[in-house]
Amino acid sequence: MQNLIPIGSNKPQLGSKTFGAHQAITLMEGLLTMKEDKDEEVASRLLSRVYVFVVMWSVGAFLELDDRSALQLFMRERMGEVLDLPESDPEDTIFDFFVDLKLGEWQHWAGQVEEYIYPDSYTPEYSSILVPNIDNVRTDFLINVVARQGKVRLFFPTHVSTAWQAVLLIGEPGTAKTVMIKGYMKKLNPEQYLSKSFNFSSASTPYNFQRIVEGCIDKRMGNIYGPPGGKKMTIFIDDINMPLINEWGDQITNEIVRQAMEMKGFYNLERPGEFIHITDVQYIAAMGQPGGGRNDIPARLKRQFTIFNCTLPSNTSIDKIFGEFLLFFDIFAGTITPLLDLSGLSRQFTLLLP
């Protein structure tokens, strides 16, 4: 599978073939649990299309737009006969389609994008506004497919816990990673789910991380800890790649994150040797693309996550986002708004931003 990634691409690549296969299986499991049982014809069409979708979002999950086009070309030319690919216009790629889990048909993501309705009873905080577009609707769906899966895991000889799958969003700054994850957490029912967000920085230490997590959990029984009130909790670590890499090349803060995720807990700092088992906690993280002075994270941490790359919005999306904002400034209505269509003014504003 790794051979499908265009050679010469400098984008983060799959660590190994098993890594891609693991992501594919996680997605397949998530999608198949969401499908409804149908007659045999729909079921077989659905399966072959879900397979293509899963390949796109495992092998192709880290790719930028140009590499996505290259992958689609490769799949159409070399595997068009055997794979059930969606018919697309020249300006679309197969990444713009998803499988309708009821009918087993390919559908364009554009059909899922709802109109943004500016609230009239309050002024929304600028940084929390998310104008729906193909990119964020699709990423939200992928987060849900992965993060809402509770896999039963034997994590303690006498205790079976359900572990939610972890998601990591990577992408250039401004690709709405933070806003999308916060939006996902906001939609969780607060009666059953708690959430906690924090940012990593170059000053974050393993101690800080452990203390933050310990602050979110209560003792349940014995050495088993979990979020208060028997609820589940999503912990969002933003900028997870920021912690310092020491002179030996280790990013120690992320080693404890890895331990917390892999072993479902960490060692008690007050009582050495005693392990704190943590249940009902899910991790979601975001980070900028590594490179250009930005750190990567250890591969052993990366493999705990299902990873999706968020691409910069297309020019049409940028026009739409700014268009929605400007519509609500009466002073601009009739002057600036028409210019948007004529000159792509919003795009130029965006490009001028640091």
Ligand SMILES: Nc1ncnc2c1ncn2[C@@H]1O[C@H](COP(=O)(O)OP(=O)(O)O)[C@@H](O)[C@H]1O
């Ligand atoms: N589709 C969108 N609609 C509205 N605002 C957006 C959209 N995409 C990005 N933004 C804005 O861009 C800014 C950067 O988003 P953010 O989530 O912080 O990006 P990232 O975490 O990827 O660097 C935020 O203020 C966000 O509101």
Ligand SMILES: [Mg+2]
């Ligand atoms: Mg961010």
